[in-house]
Amino acid sequence: MTTSLAFTAALLFGVGTYLILQHTLSRILIGLALLSHGANVLLMGSGRRGTPPLIGSGDPDRFADPLAQAFALTAIVITFGVSCLLLALAYRSWILTGTDEVEDDVSDRAIARGGHPDKEITDEEAWHEQSLDLDGASQDTEPAGRP
Amino acid sequence: MNALLPLPILLPLLGAALSILAGRSRTAQRVIGITILAAVTVISVVLLVAVDRDGALASQAGGWSAPLGITLVADRLTTIMLTVGSVMLLGVLLYAIGQPGAERNHVGFQSVYLILAAGVSASFLTGDLFNLFVAFEMMLTASYVLLTLGGGREQVRAGMTYVVISLLASALFIASLALLYAATGTVNMADLAGKMAELPPGLRNAFAVLLIVVFGIKAALFPLFFWLPDSYPTAPSAVTAVFAGLLTKVGVYAILRTQTLFFDDISRPATLLLAMAGATMLVGILGAIAHDEVDRILSFNIVSHIGYMVMGIAMFTAAGIAAGIVYMVHHIVAMTSLFLAGGLIEHVGGSSRLARLGGMVRTAPIVAVLFLIPALGLAGIPPLSGFVPKLALVDAGLVGDHHLIVAVSLVVSLLTLYSMAKIWSAVFWNPATEEPEQETHVVGRLGGPPLMVLPAVGLVLVSLAIAAGAGPIFDLAERAAVDLLDPAGYIEAVLG
Numbered sequence: 001m002t003t004s005l006a007f008t009a010a011l012l013f014g015v016g017t018y019l020i021l022q023h024t025l026s027r028i029l030i031g032l033a034l035l036s037h038g039a040n041v042l043l044m045g046s047g048r049r050g051t052p053p054l055i056g057s058g059d060p061d062r063f064a065d066p067l068a069q070a071f072a073l074t075a076i077v078i079t080f081g082v083s084c085l086l087l088a089l090a091y092r093s094w095i096l097t098g099t100d101e102v103e104d105d106v107s108d109r110a111i112a113r114g115g116h117p118d119k120e121i122t123d124e125e126a127w128h129e130q131s132l133d134l135d136g137a138s139q140d141t142e143p144a145g146r147p
Numbered sequence: 148m149n150a151l152l153p154l155p156i157l158l159p160l161l162g163a164a165l166s167i168l169a170g171r172s173r174t175a176q177r178v179i180g181i182t183i184l185a186a187v188t189v190i191s192v193v194l195l196v197a198v199d200r201d202g203a204l205a206s207q208a209g210g211w212s213a214p215l216g217i218t219l220v221a222d223r224l225t226t227i228m229l230t231v232g233s234v235m236l237l238g239v240l241l242y243a244i245g246q247p248g249a250e251r252n253h254v255g256f257q258s259v260y261l262i263l264a265a266g267v268s269a270s271f272l273t274g275d276l277f278n279l280f281v282a283f284e285m286m287l288t289a290s291y292v293l294l295t296l297g298g299g300r301e302q303v304r305a306g307m308t309y310v311v312i313s314l315l316a317s318a319l320f321i322a323s324l325a326l327l328y329a330a331t332g333t334v335n336m337a338d339l340a341g342k343m344a345e346l347p348p349g350l351r352n353a354f355a356v357l358l359i360v361v362f363g364i365k366a367a368l369f370p371l372f373f374w375l376p377d378s379y380p381t382a383p384s385a386v387t388a389v390f391a392g393l394l395t396k397v398g399v400y401a402i403l404r405t406q407t408l409f410f411d412d413i414s415r416p417a418t419l420l421l422a423m424a425g426a427t428m429l430v431g432i433l434g435a436i437a438h439d440e441v442d443r444i445l446s447f448n449i450v451s452h453i454g455y456m457v458m459g460i461a462m463f464t465a466a467g468i469a470a471g472i473v474y475m476v477h478h479i480v481a482m483t484s485l486f487l488a489g490g491l492i493e494h495v496g497g498s499s500r501l502a503r504l505g506g507m508v509r510t511a512p513i514v515a516v517l518f519l520i521p522a523l524g525l526a527g528i529p530p531l532s533g534f535v536p537k538l539a540l541v542d543a544g545l546v547g548d549h550h551l552i553v554a555v556s557l558v559v560s561l562l563t564l565y566s567m568a569k570i571w572s573a574v575f576w577n578p579a580t581e582e583p584e585q586e587t588h589v590v591g592r593l594g595g596p597p598l599m600v601l602p603a604v605g606l607v608l609v610s611l612a613i614a615a616g617a618g619p620i621f622d623l624a625e626r627a628a629v630d631l632l633d634p635a636g637y638i639e640a641v642l643g
Contacts, residue, residue, distance in 0.1 A: 013322075020315065025307070032314050039321035046329035067215075068328065071277055075321050078284045079314075085291055086310050089303055096300045102307070 005045035012038030024100045025090045032086070036079040043072045148197050149206040152219045155187050155194075155229060155268035159261040166258040176257040177244050183261060184240055187268065188233040195226035199623065203630070203640035205274060213642050214338040218274035222637050223627035224472065228271045228400055231476050234609060235392050235483050236264050238602040242487055243385035245598020247494070253296055263289035263389065270397045274641050276327065276334040279401065280320050283365070287313050290394060293386045294378065301381045309378035316364040323357045330354075336408055337641035340634055343409045351414035358405045359420065366398030368457060369427040372450045376434060379449075380442035380499075384490025387442065391449050392483035396475055399456050403468070407631040412463065420461035425552050428454030428559040435566040441489045441499040441574065444566055445482070448525065451559060452478050458556060459540050462547050468628035470539035473621055477532040480610045481521040487603040488518040491595045492574055501570065505579030514595065515575045517603050522571065524610055526564035532610045535617040 012034050019031025047068025051058050094100060162183035169175040198204055203222040207213060221229075240260060266286025273279050291313070295306035328334055330350065331342040343351060360371070367375040375395070379387050406415055431451025435444045456478065459471025489499070491514045496504040508515045524531035527538075537560065544553035613620060630636060 016318075020311070028311060032311065032318070035315065035318045036321070039318045039325065042322050042325040043328075046325040068325075071324070071328070071334075074277075074281065078281070078288075079317075082284070082288060082291070082310070082314055082317075085288070086307075086314070089291075089295060089307055089310060092295075092298060093303045093307060096303060 002045055002049075005041055009038045009041040009045065012041060023102055025093065025102060026100055028102070029083070029086060029090060033079075033083060036075070036083075040072050040075055040079075043068060043075060148194075148201075149204055151190055151194055152204060152206045152221055152272060153208055154190050155233070156219075156265050156272060158183050158187055158190075159265035159268065163258040163261040163265070166261060167255075170254045173252060180240055180257045180261060181237070184233060184237040184264060187264065188230070188237055191226060191229040191233045194221050195223075195230050198223055198226045199626070203637050205640040214333050214335045217278060218335055218337070218641055219272045220274035220337070220637065220641055221272060222640075223623065223630055224400070224403070225271045227472065227476065227623065227627060228396070229268060231479050232267055232271070232393055232396075233264070235479055235606070236260075236267070236389065238606045238609075239385055239389050239392070239483060239487070241605075242388070242490070242599055242602040243383075245596045245600075245602070246383065246385050246490060247596065248383050255292065256296065259289050259292045259296075260389075263293065267393055267397060271400065274336050276336055276339065276405075277324060280317070280324060283320070283397070284317060286394065286397065287317070290390060294382045294390075296386075297383070299381075305378040305381040308374050312364065312374040316361060319357075319364075320361045323354070323361055326357070327354060335641070336404070337634075337638040340408050340638055344411070348414055351410060352416065355406065355410045355414050355416055356419070358409075359402060359416065359423075362398045362401040362405070363423070364398070365395065366402060366457070367395050367427075367450050367453055368398075368423050369430050369450075369454070372427065372431070372453075375450055376438075376443060376446040379446045380440065384442075384486055384493060387446075388483045388486035388490070391445070391486050392479045395449060395453055396456075396479055399453060399460070399475060402457065403460050403471070403631065406460065407463070407468070408634050408637070415463060417461050417463055420457060421549060421552050424454045424457040424461055425555045426454075427451065427457065428555055432559050432562040432566065436562065436569070439501045441492055441501065441504075441570055442486075444570060445485055445489055448485075448563065448566065449482055451563065452482070452525070454559070455537070455540060455556060458552055459536075459543065462543055462549065463632070464543060464547055465625060465628045465632055466539065466543035466546065468631055469621065469625040470536050470543050472624040472627055473539065473617070474533075474536035476620065476624075477524070477536050477610070477613055480606055480613060481524045481532060484517065484521040484603055484606040484610060485525065487599070487606065488514060488521070491517065491599060491603065494595050494599065496574070496579075501573035502580045504574040505577050506575075508575040511595070513600060513604075517600070517607055518575070519571065520607050521610055522567040523564075524614070526567055527560050528564070530614055532614040532617075534614070535621060539621065 016031045016035030016038060019027045019034065022028060047065030050062045050064040053063040053066040162179050166176045166179050169179060198221050203220060205218060205220045208217040208219060210216065263286055266282050266289055269282035270279060270286060273282055291306060291310050294309060295302050324334060330346060331339055333339055333342055364371045379390055428451050431447050431454065435447035435451060438444050438447060456471045456474050459467045459474060492504065492507065493499045495511045495514060496507060498504060520531065524533045527533040540556060541553050
C-alpha cells in the first residue's frame with residue numbers, strides 16, 4: 001500500500017514537473033495541480049494505516065493516524081484556493097494578451113539585447129492599447145482594480 | 148503574558164473582517180488598519196521586553212497539549228522580528244494611504260494588507276512546522292492579491308511568475324513535511340528537535356538541505372531568486388516596500404529557526420549555505436549594476452543583501468548569528484525606506500528609469516535626503532545602520548576562518564555603494580537625458596504628499612535610531628543567538 005502510494009506520488013511529481021516546464025499557462029496550471037496532488041498523496045502516506053479513528057469504535061492501537069489526514073485536508077483546501085486565484089489570473093492574462101503563452105520580462109529582454117527597452121508602457125497605457133485592440137470586448141475587460 | 152501571544156495574529160484577522168464590513172467608507176477602513184497595526188506594535192514591544200527578561204513564552208491554543216496542539220512560541224528572535232516587522236507594516240500602511248493611485252482606494256486593499264500582517268506574525272510565532280506552512284500560505288495569498296490588485300498587463304504577467312514559483316515552493320514544503328512526519332511522527336518544532344537527533348545522520352543531512360531549498364525559494368537565495376526581481380517592481384511602491392522589507396526575511400527567519408533548532412553541527416550543511424550566501428551577494432549585486440530602473444536596482448539589492456544575513460547564519464556561531472540578526476533588523480528598515488523613497492522619486496519624476504530622471508536634488512531635496520541616508524546605510528558607511536552588523540559579520544567571519552566569504556562580502560559592499568551612487572547621480576545630481584513621458588508632479592515644500600513623505604521620514608529616523616542604539620541592539624541579538632544555539636529553553640517552554 002505504502003509502495004503504491006509512493007509510486008503514485010512519484011508519477012504525479014514527474015508529470016507535474018514536465019508540465020510546469022512547458023511554455024503555455026494552461027499546462028503550467030495543470031502541472032501545478034498534479035504536483036500538489038503528489039505532495040498530498042505523500043502526506044497521506046506519511047501516517048499510520050488502520051481503522052477509522054473514532055473513539056469507541058474499536059481498538060485505539062489499530063486506528064489510522066488522523067493527523068496526517070487533517071494535514072492533507074488543510075493542504076487540499078489551501079491549494080484549491082490558490083489554484084482558483086491562479087485560474088483567475090490566467091483568464092485575465094488571456095484577456096489582456098490574447099494568448100496562452102508565458103511572456104518574457106520586458107526589462108530582461110532589453111538587457112539581453114544589450115540595449116534599453118524602447119518605450120516604457122504604464123499599466124494605464126497598456127490597458128488602453130489593449131482595449132483598442134479588442135475593440136468591442138472592452139466592457140468585460142475593465143480591470144477590477146478600478147474604483 | 149501568555150494571553151498576549153495569539154494577539155498579533157488574531158487582531159489583524161479581526162481587523163481584516165471589520166475592514167470588509169466597513170467597505171463603504173475608506174476612512175473607517177483606514178482608521179481600523181492603523182489602529183490594529185499600532186496595537187500589534189505595542190503588543191510586540193511588550194512581548195519583547197517580557198521575553199528578554201523572563202525567557203521564552205509558549206501557549207497552546209485550543210487547549211491541546213504540546214506535541215499535538217497549535218503551539219505559539221515567542222523567544223527573543225521571534226519578538227525582535229515581530230517588533231521590527233510591525234513598525235514597518237504600520238509605516239508602509241500610512242505611506243500607502245498617502246500614495247495616489249488606484250490600488251489604495253480598492254475596497255479590498257486594507258483587509259488584504261491586514262491578512263498579510265497576520266500571516267507574517269503567524270510565521271514568526273508558530274511553534275509548529277505545519278502551521279508555519281499555513282502561515283506562509285496566508286501571507287503569500289495576501290501578497291498575490293496585493294501584487295495583482297491593479298489588474299494591468301505587467302502586474303498579471305509578473306504576478307503569474309510569482310504565484311507559480313510560490314505554489315511550487317509550497318508543494319515542496321508539503322512534500323518535506325510529509326517526509327518529516329513519516330520519519331519522526333511529529334511536526335511540533337520543539338518535539339522535532341528531540342526526535343530529529345534519533346534519525347541516522349544521512350537522513351538528517353537530507354532534511355537540512357530539503358528545508359534550505361524550501362525556505363531558500365522564499366528567501367530568494369541563489370540559485371532560487373530569479374522570480375524576485377521580475378515580480379516585485381510591478382506592484383505599487385508601497386506594496387513592493389512591504390514585500391522587500393518582510394517577505395524574504397520571513398524565509399531567512401525560517402532557515403535560521405529550522406537549522407538551529409533541528410540540526411546539530413554535523414548535519415547542518417554550513418559550507419553549502421556559505422557558498423549560497425556568497426553567490427547570492429555577488430549575483431544579486433551584478434544584476435543591480437546591469438539594470439537601469441530604480442525599482443529593479445533596489446530589487447536586485449534585496450537579493451544581494453539576503454546573502455549577508457545567510458552568511459551570518461551559516462557560520463553557526465553566536466557572533467555570526469547575532470550579526471545576521473542585526474543585519475536583518477537593519478535591512479528590513481533600510482530596504483523599506485529605500486523603496487518608499489523610490490516611490491517618491493517615481494511620483495515626483497514621473498518615471499523610474501534612470502535616464503528620464505534628473506536634477507531632483509534641487510526640485511525635491513527632502514526626497515534626496517530620504518534616499519541618501521538608507522542608501523549609504525545599505526552600503527555600510529559608518530555611522531549609519533548598516534555599519535555595525537557588517538563589521539560584526541566580517542569580524543565573525545575572520546574569527547571563524549571564512550576568509551573567502553569575508554572578501555566577497557567586502558567587494559559586494561563596494562559594489563552596493565556603486566549601484567546606490569548610480570541611482571544618486573542619475574536621479575538627483577545630473578540632469579535628465581531623456582524627456583519624461585508621464586507628467587512630473589509639481590512638488591511642494593516636502594517633495595510629495597505629506598502622508599507619503601512623513602512615514603518615509605519616520606522609517607529613516609528608525610534606521611538612525613538603530614545606528615545610534617547599535618550597542619544594546621547587538622547585545623539583545625547576541626542573547627537571541629545564544630538561545631538559538633542552545634535551544635533547551637525554547638524546548639522547555641513548549642514541552643514543559
